[in-house]
Amino acid sequence: MKRYKLKNLDCATCALEIEEELKKQDGVKFAAVNFATSELVVDAEDHEKVVETVKKVEQEVELESIEKEEELDVNKKREIGIILTSAILFAIGTIFNEQLHAIFPAEYVVLLTSYIIVGWKIIWKGITNLKNKVVFDENFLLTIATLGAIAIHELPEAVAVMLFFRVGEFLQDLAVDKSRRAIKALVEIKPTFANLKVNGEVRRVKPEEVKVGDLIVVKPGEKIPLDGVIVEGNSVVDTSALTGESKPRDVAVGDEVLSGMVNISGLIVVKVTRSFSESAVSKILKLVEEASSRKAKAERFITRFARYYTPAVIALAAVISTIPPIAFNEPFSPWIYRALVLLVISCPCALVVSIPLSYFASIGKAARIGVLVKGSNYVDRLTSTRIFAFDKTGTLTKGSFKVVGIVTKNGFKEEEVLKLAAIAEKNSNHPIAKSIVEAYGEVRAEVKSHKEIPGRGVVAELDGTKIAVGNDAMMHELNVEHECFRDETVVHVAVNGKYAGYIIVSDEPKEDAKKAIEELKKSGCKVVMVTGDSKRVAERIAKELGVDDFYAELMPWQKVEVIEELKKKYDSVAFVGDGINDAPVIARADVGIAMGAMGSDAAIEIADVVVMDDKPSKVSESLKLSKRTQRIVWQNITFALAVKGIFIALGSLGLATMWEAVFADVGVTLIAILNSMRLLR
CATH class of the missing domain: 2.70.150.10 (Calcium-transporting ATPase, cytoplasmic transduction domain A)
Structure with missing residues (x-):
């Protein structure tokens, strides 16, 4: 997998075309272009062919590893110079239009010079893309529209379209660049030495x-x-x-x-x-x-929409320019003008740019609050999730257990029971095991054998003595007669099959666990607890935190079965866990969420969302951010489609001019981008 910075990538449609073209190439296993960051992620056998393919689609795009800020500033100044020069000539040509019109060449010299200065880049891109069989891009459409306007002697409008479009593109680039910098600043934590x-x-x-x-x-x-x-x-x-x-x-x-x-x-x-x-x-x-390579439903919808929308508008423009003048025996000129207006507004840039940017901004904002979302598709999934299942130990509770009591049986002494349990648990990483070892102190004895049974406990051997330390289920499996009368977490100890007593270990909920559950329930979600701990302990914690339901005394595979049952009732199920035994259920959930500070590498690696500080409240914050993201995405989609629909109707009726159509294209794009950037606040 290799990453490239795509310099001079200023067209969202072009980004989509580059990605699609790369996917068609032999030897390319994966390709994703992120317009929001100007980055290409590609897994290919021949990277020279990758460069050639990108150049074939967009000649001006350069593949670099680092984008230099000085070069960006020079490019901005050059762009401002081009726009100002063209604007001055356009103003002269418009204000003194009658005087220049009286001198035949003067009008063309002034306005065509303005047109060429501001439009040569767009025209050249349109011609280049046409050579590469890319017909429905904004550069080609604007070139055809403005050349058509010149042909019917609408010079001021042709220049206005190119000038306003270039100004809009410049402002759009500034907005996108600002959002890129803001997003990168959120995660710019890489040490240099x-x-x-x-x-x-x-x-x-x-x-x-x-x-x-x-x-x-x-x-x-x-x-x-x-x-x-x-x-x-x-x-x-x-x-x-x-x-x-x-x-x-x-x-x-x-x-x-x-x-x-x-x-x-x-x-x-x-x-x-x-x-x-x-x-x-x-x-x-x-x-x-890598998050941007996993696209959300809205992004995939816009990709498919763009493929059909632009050709449909062009077909409508062709019909308007030919059928009415022939049918009603009218001059072609006004109908061609209407068709040219439609060509100007046919590019779906507002959607293609702002939607991916909204998701990337959301992912950047999540990173800022300490939550890593591994793809924009998981932002969508979180929004549609109606039930959250939490592991208990280390997720809802601190997992920092302490020994609070020892009850002995059959002649064993408290110190002896604690010592034997500590010896058996010495090599275990389970929080309860660590608390027992910590309560005893330094363990010097080395066991001959040590076997950890997930969801049960440990069995160890020391100088011919077999020590079993675990829960109620383990004692039943070993046929050890035992008893338990307390509501805390209990660890039973058996020596050579004889019951030695039990150790009472207590755990407490995290400070923000109750608040997290309350917030999720306020959002209309159901919250359940899925744990391997005893039913009594699970019931106590569930009641204290206010969860809707709980499932206790479960083995890792039984947790998966619980999630499977929940998935039959709910469209999307999220599971939040931290331990290595949670990895299978995290993988099986629609949205797998792992605690990243104390969680196991396996759980973090397989999760879709990682909470870096282990706070359950970050789960509810992530849900709120996801819902806000989706609201902004659909605001952009609705706004862009509504404005374009209105201007298509006005253009078809001859009530919209070409420069107004530029607003429908570039103006809407800019507004949608600024709306997306609200997610960074």
């Missing part, structure tokens, strides 16, 4: 050169370039670029820090735990960049 510490010396290197296990020094004010664990020093870090959380976080030796965070106060030394390509910042940038 790392201070690598080798043999006591520190040297500045690229983050890509640092390996796992290396030590890096991060000074106050610098971005943390790679994920790692602090081994020296303490500080305060700004995590807002990753999580959207404004409150700084205190960190010290042993704490994990992620790339993209900013070190605020003290100097820290970090031991790198992930290579740069696997770091948090790289994953964020990759997800946001």
Whole structure:
């Protein structure tokens, strides 16, 4: 997969044509052009052929890896110069039209010069596209319309169309460029260097050169370039670029820090735990960049619509220019003029530009609040989702369990039960297991064997002693007689098949969990909890948070079965989880949402949406943003189609001039773009 910056790509229809043409080429497995960012993502065997294909469709487009700001400024100044020169000549030709008309060549010299200055680029593109068999693009249509106007001696209108169109295109480019910069600023968190510490010396290197296990020094004010664990020093870090959380976080030796965070106060030394390509910042940038390749329904609708709309309007123009004058025995000139007006408004740029831009702006805004949406299609899916299923531990609850009590049986002592449980759980990463080990302290004994049973517990062997630590289901499977009378999470302990007692472990909901569920329910959604924990614990948490229903004591595959049943009742089901055992159900849901801070790599990789700070409230915020995005998308579609429909009708009746038709094209596009940019606020 390779990425290109498409310089001079100023036409949304052209972007679509480039993408379609690349998909037709042999050896091209994948191609996606994002007009909103001027980027091409392509998976091809021959990249020289990719360049040739792009040039074939659009000769002026250049493929580059980096777009230089200085060149952009020069291009803008040049464009302003062209527009002003043409505008001055147009003003002279219009104001002194009668005087110039008296001198035959003078009128043509002034107005045609103005026309050529502002229109040569459009005319050349139209001719080039015609050679490449691209007939229905705006450049060719405007060329035909204005040359037709000149032929029927409507010189001022021909110049006005070219001039207003060029001004509109310039303003459109400024608006799109501003939105691109705004979107990129939201996710511009990529560090440019790392201070690598080798043999006591520190040297500045690229983050890509640092390996796992290396030590890096991060000074106050610098971005943390790679994920790692602090081994020296303490500080305060700004995590807002990753999580959207404004409150700084205190960190010290042993704490994990992620790339993209900013070190605020003290100097820290970090031991790198992930290579740069696997770091948090790289994953964020990759997800946001690739998101535009997964198109929403509205985008696919506009793509199909554009294929039929422009040819249909051109056919209507052909009918208007020929049938009425022949049928009513009238002059061709006024009917040709009406047909030319229709040609001017036939380009669907307002839709082709603003719709993808709306989705990309939405994805950028989501990244700003700490939510990564992997495609605009998932924005649509979130909007249509009516039921949200949440995992419990680590998703709705903190997952930071604490041992609050030990009940012994059959002559075992409390310290003995805790010690045996800690030995068995030493190699487990489950939050409950960690809480038991933490309660006991340092575990020095090494077990001979260790087997973790998902959704049940662990079985370990120490010096011929078989230790089983797990839930009620495990005790039943091992035929161990046991008892439990408490409403907290209970971990049973059996030694050589004999019941030793149970450890009471407590977990508590996250601070914003109840608010998240309330907000989702206000939006008209149903909220359920799907957990592997005991029914008693699940019932307590469900009642405390106010979820509509809960499913408890489920194995990973049983969670998938629950989602399958929910999908039969609801059009779209979202599942929110964090653990590796949640990966299958996240994959099966219509919208899979993973907690990104503490969640497993498998869950994050397979999810459609990633919440970077593990806050359930970000799920409801994402839903609100998705609904707002869809409202703006349909506002743009309705507005553009309504205005174009009105002008098509007025043009057909001879009530609209060509320069008014330019507003129906460029003006509507500009308004739609500005409307889309509201999502960035």
